[in-house]
Amino acid sequence: MAKHFKSHQPEHSIIFAAFDAEELGLHGSKFFVENPPIPLENIQLNFNFDMISRNPKNEIYVVGTYPYPQFKPLVEKAAKTSPLKVSYGHDNPNDKTKDYWMFSSNNGPFHKKGIPNITFSEEDHPSYHKPTDDFENINPTFYKNVAKLIQKTIENIDQNFPTK
Numbered sequence: 001m002a003k004h005f006k007s008h009q010p011e012h013s014i015i016f017a018a019f020d021a022e023e024l025g026l027h028g029s030k031f032f033v034e035n036p037p038i039p040l041e042n043i044q045l046n047f048n049f050d051m052i053s054r055n056p057k058n059e060i061y062v063v064g065t066y067p068y069p070q071f072k073p074l075v076e077k078a079a080k081t082s083p084l085k086v087s088y089g090h091d092n093p094n095d096k097t098k099d100y101w102m103f104s105s106n107n108g109p110f111h112k113k114g115i116p117n118i119t120f121s122e123e124d125h126p127s128y129h130k131p132t133d134d135f136e137n138i139n140p141t142f143y144k145n146v147a148k149l150i151q152k153t154i155e156n157i158d159q160n161f162p163t164k
Helices: 002-007 027-034 069-079 108-112 140-159
Strands: 046-050 059-063 085-088 117-121
Touching: 027 108, 046 140, 059 140, 069 085, 069 140, 117 140
Parallel strands: 046 117, 059 085
Antiparallel strands: 059 117
């Protein structure tokens, strides 16, 4: 993705960051927002990718469009051409039918700071947090399709950045 955006310059700056210790308490992303390389007010949107390499239902969730609805039409535009089943949810604290994910991944520290964020993730796959959750079980086609969806979403938002 970084290589793509290096050769296809976006209108807005992009920082690619890989955070560590998510499972241990979001330590990497917490450190980032507490010690940002640029002023936090300059970060207009955080994209978070968590568990995007396998799903038996060919489904990816986009989380964050409930609190930040201005981004949903741009995600939907990218999703129209995707072979994936794109679902929304896990971001409404009043929806008791789904777990609330706005603080469950590296998007959480950004959300706490009031920085809009969009997370791409899947609901738990059969090997989630089990010894069988190995690299060999990644579905390359699913992963590539998710990566294409994310890239198109970033491009749509970059070219049509909505105001609140």
